[in-house]
Amino acid sequence: MAGTYRIFDSARKGCKVASRISRRQALGALAGAAAAPLIANAPVIAQQAWPRGRTIKVVVPFPAGGATDVLARIVADRLSAVWGASMVIENRAGAGGNIGMEQVARAEPNGETILMGTAGLAINRYLFKAMKFDGSADFAPLSLVSIMPNLAVAPANAPYNSIAELIAYIKANPGKLTCGTSGRGTSVHLSGELFKMMAGVQFEHLHYRGSAPALQDLIAGRTGVMFDNMASCLPQVQAKTLKALAVTTSKRSKFLPAVPTVSEALPGFDVSPWFGLLAPAKTPPQTIELMSKAIRDILKEPAVIARLDALAAESSGSTPQEFTTLIREETEKWGKVTAAAGITPT
Numbered sequence: 001m002a003g004t005y006r007i008f009d010s011a012r013k014g015c016k017v018a019s020r021i022s023r024r025q026a027l028g029a030l031a032g033a034a035a036a037p038l039i040a041n042a043p044v045i046a047q048q049a050w051p052r053g054r055t056i057k058v059v060v061p062f063p064a065g066g067a068t069d070v071l072a073r074i075v076a077d078r079l080s081a082v083w084g085a086s087m088v089i090e091n092r093a094g095a096g097g098n099i100g101m102e103q104v105a106r107a108e109p110n111g112e113t114i115l116m117g118t119a120g121l122a123i124n125r126y127l128f129k130a131m132k133f134d135g136s137a138d139f140a141p142l143s144l145v146s147i148m149p150n151l152a153v154a155p156a157n158a159p160y161n162s163i164a165e166l167i168a169y170i171k172a173n174p175g176k177l178t179c180g181t182s183g184r185g186t187s188v189h190l191s192g193e194l195f196k197m198m199a200g201v202q203f204e205h206l207h208y209r210g211s212a213p214a215l216q217d218l219i220a221g222r223t224g225v226m227f228d229n230m231a232s233c234l235p236q237v238q239a240k241t242l243k244a245l246a247v248t249t250s251k252r253s254k255f256l257p258a259v260p261t262v263s264e265a266l267p268g269f270d271v272s273p274w275f276g277l278l279a280p281a282k283t284p285p286q287t288i289e290l291m292s293k294a295i296r297d298i299l300k301e302p303a304v305i306a307r308l309d310a311l312a313a314e315s316s317g318s319t320p321q322e323f324t325t326l327i328r329e330e331t332e333k334w335g336k337v338t339a340a341a342g343i344t345p346t
Contacts, residue, residue: 061100191227
């Protein structure tokens with residue numbers, strides 16, 4: 001028997017019980033086809049007594065409706081059936097995700113509070129002075145959930161159509177090109193900083209309050225390039241109001257297989273914005289392994305993959321050890337990039 005799926009919003013200080021159908025309808029504006037119903041007779045993966053009948057809180061350190069939130073709800077929806085548990089989504093936004101992350105870091109390590117984490121775990125130590133937790137030491141990674149590529153996009157009439165041409169344009173026109181971002185310290189911003197470092201070019205970043213206003217200025221030609229999240233800018237590429245230059249991941253994306261990677265012009269370039277589930281440190285190893293296996297198994301299900309595909313998010317299950325290695329490597333990489341960019345904690 002499937003567990004209850006509940007939604008909690010800390011801003012409202014309350015929660016309600018919702019059917020899966022009504023929850024999907026509420027998310028439809030963002031997720032579109034990602035909210036399609038799961039296969040009715042999908043197999044129950046975990047039959048162990050734990051955590052059947054329990055309530056498990058998934059903390060999302062950003063507001064409801066964003067990519068992190070939608071991904072968390074897709075996974076929680078399926079896990080509630082797999083585990084026979086009540087999955088509560090709690091949005092605890094603020095301080096670049098630090099408020100929600102700290103809540104999980106300080107939670108009881110009993111498997112009943114987990115985090116839908118992002119690259120902020122690896123990046124925020126370089127952006128914020130008052131960090132009250134350690135993004136590596138205070139968490140026990142369960143599994144990577146998804147990679148959501150960034151896409152280098154330019155105005156439709158820009159005089160460059162590839163990364164090589166973009167680099168040549170910047171060098172031939174010093175001080176002319178500006179790069180829009182969705183905010184300081186985001187993967188959109190740091191993609192541009194890594195590009196500057198590896199390409200040996202300079203340009204000014206213009207920080208906006210989110211992708212939407214940045215994309216508006218890019219479409220109008222008021223900025224020259226943006227390394228935006230694919231889910232955000234793909235509709236504009238499809239509508240031909242923007243053109244795609246390259247994807248930031250090390251491999252081409254299945255969503256735009258004809259578009260090259262930045263690394264094809266700049267070998268070694270890789271920005272792979274990720275989302276994954278983590279528990280508090282000191283959670284028992286047997287609990288970690290049980291949860292990790294269930295997450296990895298549901299991420300192989302065609303219905304779950306289809307919902308992620310609708311968000312331009314690639315299903316990417318991993319072992320706890322693999323996820324731990326990724327976080328360590330990301331922490332080292334972004335430390336070097338922020339230092340080279342002169343970014344200091346505030």
